[in-house]
Amino acid sequence: MTLSMYQASVPVFTRALTNLTHVLKKGAEHAKSKNVSDEVLLQTRLIPDMLPLIKQIQIACDMAARGAARLAGVEPQSFEDSETTLEQAYGRIERAIEYIKSFTPEQIDGSENRTVVMKMRTGEMTFAGQAYLFGFTIPNLFFHCTTAYNILREAGTDIGKTDFIGQA
Template structure:
């Protein structure tokens, strides 16, 4: 049996975002126990030239939402980057999970050769659907989920590998 583009995308995106939600909630519990406000936690960075926690979560969500939409050949939904509380970030993650789960195998399977072009600050990137999924979306999604995890871990949250990998499935 072969792995379909749908199987390699939507369930992967859903699980990564569900685990991100789990990690973020554990980070919140730690922050509250230490008297750290949402504002401080959401502005936390690993180093000065990296994006803060809020932006890491927003980008992870965007990777999943835009990835699924582009593979399906539809215009991606737009999500405002206006979250200032953990509750708002949770709502965004949940909204994106629902959005991604709304795509069907019929919409995404067969997208391996679909032409996908992205206009970036550095220029235009051109992919086939499979290249886009495997070399752009999945690595970016996991980079930003991992960075969120590491920011929270560095802040002292009681997180381990199973939180990142198994998350709410534990």
């Protein structure tokens, strides 16, 4: 059986963000038990020159949402980076999941060779769809989900590998 670009993207993105919500909720419970405010938790970093938890969440959502849109050949929806509370962070993840799920297999399948051009601070990056998915989007999505997990874990949240991976 062949694995389609849709199967390799939308369910993977959705699961990663769903699991991010799960570890974030466990982190919120831990923070609450220690009288740590949403603001403090969301601004927690592993080290001073890394982005805080909220930025890791925002980037993970953007990677998945923009990834699905670009594979579908449409202009990605923009999400404003304005979350300051956990409820807003959950809402951001939920909106990203809804957006990702709005794409159909017909829009994404066959995108292996679709040209994806991204405007970056350093210039444009151009990929074929398959290289974009497997060499850029998925690694970046999991980097930011893992970093969010690590921030929560380092803050003392009782989470483990099964929380990150989720249920099959």
